[in-house]
Amino acid sequence: MPTHTFPRAVLFDLDGTLLDSAPDMVAAIDAMRAARGQPPMPLEQLRPHVSKGARAMIAAAFPQVDEPQRESWIPEFLSHYERELGRHGHLFDGIDAMLAALEAAGSTWGIVTNKPEYLARLLMPVLGWEQRCAVLIGGDTLARRKPDPLPLTVAAERIGVDPAQCVYVGDDERDIQAARAAGMPSVVALWGYRLDGDDPVAWQGDVMIQAPAELIGAAAWPLPR
Template sequence: MAFPRAVLFDLDGTLVDSAPDFIAVINRMRADRGSDTMAMADLRPVVSKGSRAMLAAAFPDVPAGERETWVQEFLDRYEAGLGLHGNPFDGVERMLGALETHGTTWGIVTNKPEYLARKLMPVLGWESRCAVLIGGDTLPVRKPDPLPLLHAAESIGVAASDCVYVGDDERDILAARAAGMPSVVALWGYRLHEDDPFAWQGDVLVHEPRELCEAAAWPGARA
């Protein structure tokens, strides 16, 4: 069996367990506003939903308009401590190594602001390994719109149908389907308690990154 020609990944909740970085930011913001510490378990399910969802979970009694004015503070604090606590999920480095060994090009399509995603690459040692990086503000639209995935595939010279997208959120799978890309649901990532990843209709559902070290685990694996 052969590995895919190219693989694109979501970042937070798929490649990187960034929840420890985010809970550190949230709890500094809560302390500054006279609130008690928030438990990691209460924040983790919404990490893949982005900064506004995390602020909403941390400050549910604050009006949305007021929370909106805190978004830049959240991002600035996160940038200041980028990668201090978070790390790749167990098995991710092994999986990336397997892809590289078998000649698969890989890249990242995330809804995280591009400047933050790019600053994280050297922290992880991925700046020369990641072939393409598309952030949530790189293009006029972001996931679940398929354009970021299509743009990434075009950038590395691979047809969308020859590229697999891996993500832990429903919008990742919706974007892949709309782009004509096979998809992998990363069950190890972040999701709300009420989410049903089996209903997202991804091509393959995988429990741990290490499973993707085998060619046969990928959708459309070729003999």
């Protein structure tokens, strides 16, 4: 019977998995609303949309605006978000200890996010991860992004690990779909952002974890494929 050990490598989604970035994104949305004479929105109203990206955030904040108009506002959102980056958000409880446990076990870790790469890279010095994060791939780094498996397979290649020996951790269905297509074991991060209609059981990840602290022990991680 296989013995549980820490994975050789772990790739993480960023927003809603490692980082509670909702406050930064809501600050960006509120700046857009203020420019249009509208009041701020409650954090809890926008929070479930964060892992769906800029388009979903704008749609939730401006439901009366048609899609082409919302699409044209994405650069404005990203500009506001860049100014708010790292000012309000924070790591989820237990992330620091979990990453330290991986590093102590000799595991390599990196980030595969659908956030634009330049924004993700701006966060690395803020979080103190410039030397710790072995690979970072954003939503615009490659020709395709999650749920396509390409970002995960390229990340594994860059750190020299077979996808089957690497675990992907994410809080959105696209994360689990990408991992499955890449042949990579997956962890559903239940502490992240979800809409009311989301059913993480239906995503069929290898394991579902309630809190990052559970991943401090090797036994919680899925076995290699």
